[in-house]
Amino acid sequence: MEENKKRPIRPEQEQSQQPGIESEMKPQPKFEGNEIEQKLTGKVTYISGGDSGIGRAIAVLFAKHGSDIAISYFSExxxxxxTKEEVEKQGVKCLLIDGDLKEESFCKHSIQLTVKTFGRLDVLINNAAVQYPQKDLKNISADQLTETFQTNIFAMFYLTIEALNYLNEGSTIINTTSVTAYRGSAHLIDYASTKGAIVAFTRSLSAALADKKIRVNAVAPGPIWTPLIPASFDKKEVSEFGSNVPLKRAGEPEEVAPSYLFLASNDSTYMTGQILHPNGGEIVNG
Structure with a gap:
């Protein structure tokens, strides 16, 4: 039997002139693409740290897909x-809630205010984080360690515990972890440790909520160009940020947000306990 033998897949045809006439082609080329569908119509999404960076990109993309948005942030x-202006351009509502996520009382209040304002909660995105680079483990003070863990992982517990009073079957929780949870970071040891904890939190919570049909997943971005970068590193490091990954550049927040949309929508109904890796090509086996 001859291998790789060509077989007709459309009627034989030819045209006598360039560049050709599309209307004479059989079958007609497909040009309309998939129907543009709003994937989150009527839903309400809460995003911690949604004022800028990845959080802003998520908020705007989700708004384009029909979700009302609640954003908690610190003081920016x-x-x-x-972000509120950009979200509301999409014809949905946006609630801003400023406060300190390290405080359990604020986390509870922000979730309750979201539900009071919109009447429901469908998607919880635990995204807020801080990082304070140190060249030596000995330089990580007790205060820094406490702040990093309280902001990056304790707040996720506080927000999620309160949100579970309102999330129902079909709701989703999406946590922001990091590539540093998988490959480590010599100068961000406490930050990377919280991100590792978020991976374990995601996998454990997904198992705990599976019977309730609430899906829990995470996104582990690599180097992304957000305000956290110039707020963390010196000028030279900022100028080179992201150049060491296979794609040789930092990613943009808009390149990360679609991962969250996928996990929040019905496109991912058979996924829970999983981590997506928009990281510029690093292989992390996670």
């Missing part, structure tokens, strides 16, 4: 107002 009021 101008960034938050800009």
């Amino acid at each position: 009021h101008n960034d938050a107002k800009k």
Whole structure:
């Protein structure tokens, strides 16, 4: 039997001139693409750290897909107002809630205010984080260690525990971890440790909520160009940020947000306990 033998897959045809006439082609080329569908119509999404960076990109993309948005943030009021403007351009509502996620009372309040405002909660995105580079483990003070863990992982517990009072079957929880959870980071040991904890939190919570049909997944971004970068590193490091990954550049927040949309929508109904890796090509086997 002859291998790789060509077989007709459309009627024989030819045209006598370039560049050709599309209307004469059989079958007609497909040009309309898939129907543009709003994947989150009527839903409400809460995003911690949604004022800028990845959080802003998620908020705007989710708004384009029909979700109302609640954003909690610390003190970056101008960034938050800009995000609200961009979200509301999409014809949905946006609630801004400023406060300190390290405080359990604020986490509870922000979830309760979201539900009071919109009447429901469908998607919880635990995204807020801080990082404080140190060249030596000995330089990580007790205060820094406490702040990093309280912000990056304790707040996820506080928000999720409160959100579970309102999430129902079909709801989703998406946590932001990091490539550092998989490959480590010599100068971000406490930060990477919290991100590793988030991976374990995601996998454990997904198992705990599977019977309730609430899916829990995470996204592990690599180097992404967000305000956290110039706020963390010196000028030279910032100028080179992201150049060491296979794609040789830092990613943009808009390149990460679709991972969250996928996990929040019905496109991923058979996925829970999983981590997506928009990281510029690093192989992390996670």
